[in-house]
Amino acid sequence: MLVTTTTAAISDLSILSKIDSMVIGSENRKPKIEQYILNEQCVVASINSEPVGYACYDTTFFECCFIQLVIVNPNFRRLGIAGALIRYIEEHSPTPKLFTSTNESNTIMQQVCLSLGFVRSGIIENLDDGDPEWVYFKQAR
Numbered sequence: 001m002l003v004t005t006t007t008a009a010i011s012d013l014s015i016l017s018k019i020d021s022m023v024i025g026s027e028n029r030k031p032k033i034e035q036y037i038l039n040e041q042c043v044v045a046s047i048n049s050e051p052v053g054y055a056c057y058d059t060t061f062f063e064c065c066f067i068q069l070v071i072v073n074p075n076f077r078r079l080g081i082a083g084a085l086i087r088y089i090e091e092h093s094p095t096p097k098l099f100t101s102t103n104e105s106n107t108i109m110q111q112v113c114l115s116l117g118f119v120r121s122g123i124i125e126n127l128d129d130g131d132p133e134w135v136y137f138k139q140a141r
Contacts, residue, residue, distance in 0.1 A: 001047055003081060005088040008042035008054060010034070016044065016054045019073045029069075032056075036068075043088050045072075045081045052076040055085035057093075065093040065140065067100035070109070082112050090116075093140035101135045103128060110134065 008016065016037075017030040036042040036056040045053040053072035059065055067089055072081045090098055099121065102109035118136035127133045 001079060003045055003047055003052075003079070003084045005043055005045050005084050007040055007092075008037045008044040010037055012042075012044050012051055012054075013037060015051045016042070016071075019051065019053065020071050022074055023071050043085050045085050045088075047076065047079075053081040053085060055082075055089060057089050059094055061099055063095065064097040064099055065089070065095045067098070070100070070112075082109070083116060086112070086116055090138065090140050096140055098138045098140040099135060101133045103131045104134055105131050 013030070013034050016033055017027045020029050020033065021027045033042065033054070033056065041058055042054055042056045044051050053076065054069070055067055055071070056069040057065055057067045067086060070082050070085055086100070100113065100118065101124070102113070113136040116138065118138045120134055121137035122135040124133040124135065
């Protein structure tokens, strides 16, 4: 199964919003996804030309590239989609430092980060009650 990754286009918005809804239960983030697409800060992963996941990033975290979202269609998980999205961002990172974060409860994303060479860089308490956010870092170049 060949996974392709590319910068998302506005024509991807509808399907990416639907994938997001499959994961979080609503399309509330559609305007935010649209803004990432318009800023060319959204990456889409496809299998056989069908979008199956996306990731969004920006440089608002201390002027470093920060991966804000990694979302994969639940029917296509455990196939390397998240890793492919993160590697694409790493290869195209606008800054030499790359960060992301995940909740302490999200052990799958923690494993993805570690498998891609990220190291834990800190913890942020009190974002989600009782579920600290773990920050990960990798030198992009």
